[in-house]
Amino acid sequence: MLRKKSEINLPGLEDILKGSLFKRYVKCGKRHCRCKEGELHGPYFYFSYIKDKKIYQIYIPKSKVKEVKRKLKNYDNLIRFFEEMNFLNVKKLKGGKNVKGKNSAKK
Numbered sequence: 001m002l003r004k005k006s007e008i009n010l011p012g013l014e015d016i017l018k019g020s021l022f023k024r025y026v027k028c029g030k031r032h033c034r035c036k037e038g039e040l041h042g043p044y045f046y047f048s049y050i051k052d053k054k055i056y057q058i059y060i061p062k063s064k065v066k067e068v069k070r071k072l073k074n075y076d077n078l079i080r081f082f083e084e085m086n087f088l089n090v091k092k093l094k095g096g097k098n099v100k101g102k103n104s105a106k107k
């Protein structure tokens with residue numbers, strides 16, 4: 001069955017992010033700081049993304065981490081939706097028959 005857009009809660013396009021969120025722990029460089037003994041500062045969050053084949057990173061304040069995570073998940077959901085739609089559209093091309101994958105698992 002074809003699922004409708006509303007049934008899978010598609011995110012708005014202003015509500016997506018493609019990239020990855022990661023944590024970083026740092027040394028501050030102060031002489032007598034606890035981080036000198038290995039107790040690093042952090043975590044600090046960064047978001048990395050690719051544009052024109054280059055990787056960029058931006059700092060994400062803690063208050064925005066949740067939002068970034070949510071938008072990353074939205075992006076994944078959107079991609080999954082497109083893949084599902086693609087599969088359904090291929091099926092239509094084949095006249096409604098199930099499309100069999102190439103049997104590459106032959107031994």
Ligand SMILES: [Zn+2]
Pocket residue numbers: 027028029030033034035036041
């Ligand atoms: Zn320090």
